[in-house]
Amino acid sequence: xxxxxxxxxxxxxxDVSTLVAIARGDEGIMNLAQTLDGQGRPLVxxxxxxxxxxxxxxxxxxxxxxxxxxxxxxxxxxxxxxxEQALALAEVIARTGLDPWDAHVAAVADAxxxxxxxxxxDKWREHAHDLDELLHFVEIxxxxxx
Amino acid sequence: xSERKARVTVTIDPSLAAYAxxxxxxxxxxxxxxxxxxxxxxxxxxxRRIRRRWKEITDRADRGKVARMMAHIEAQRExxxxxxx
Numbered sequence: 001x002x003x004x005x006x007x008x009x010x011x012x013x014x015d016v017s018t019l020v021a022i023a024r025g026d027e028g029i030m031n032l033a034q035t036l037d038g039q040g041r042p043l044v045x046x047x048x049x050x051x052x053x054x055x056x057x058x059x060x061x062x063x064x065x066x067x068x069x070x071x072x073x074x075x076x077x078x079x080x081x082x083x084e085q086a087l088a089l090a091e092v093i094a095r096t097g098l099d100p101w102d103a104h105v106a107a108v109a110d111a112x113x114x115x116x117x118x119x120x121x122d123k124w125r126e127h128a129h130d131l132d133e134l135l136h137f138v139e140i141x142x143x144x145x146x
Numbered sequence: 147x148s149e150r151k152a153r154v155t156v157t158i159d160p161s162l163a164a165y166a167x168x169x170x171x172x173x174x175x176x177x178x179x180x181x182x183x184x185x186x187x188x189x190x191x192x193x194r195r196i197r198r199r200w201k202e203i204t205d206r207a208d209r210g211k212v213a214r215m216m217a218h219i220e221a222q223r224e225x226x227x228x229x230x231x
Binding site for chain 2: 010025027034064068071117
């Protein structure tokens, strides 16, 4: 670990694009999630992003793949737990103009000070400065494909 | 399962407890414990099925491509402020 010695690694917040790829059974992205988990990197699953991924695929098979994410050792769902979080989400929607599921990803990343793991970096580049603190993101891509 | 049962104390939703008791009263289950045992067994089987499916899919992944994506992620991570690494 190159950063603070002995500290647990920061989680990645998975966005809709990443979860859609998993719901569609993309073996590379699923293997990547599994590899990150195997390395002890916690993965945060905003529940509204899971909803969006399920809506995209609309099949029991896809839902099972999404449920499989929760079976990874270090994966955890991020709910909209209470009134305070619901109102904070509304604030992010209002400030960013994002869909509720994308805004939930942004809200979770902002509150937890974690980077977003995404296949859609353009979206987060566009909205990186919308909140008080900069939203950081990490792009999933194979450099050999570009 | 032939092994000795473990005794545990759990709290469940009143409606689910009532449903389990109805199953027992109508002879559809031997006991509330049997209902809970059966539900947990189904959950275990479901999780196993999902894990198998994940394994079947991820085994087909191009390892080289995944390694390159991991390296790309790691390179970006090193550029993040320490608060986000």
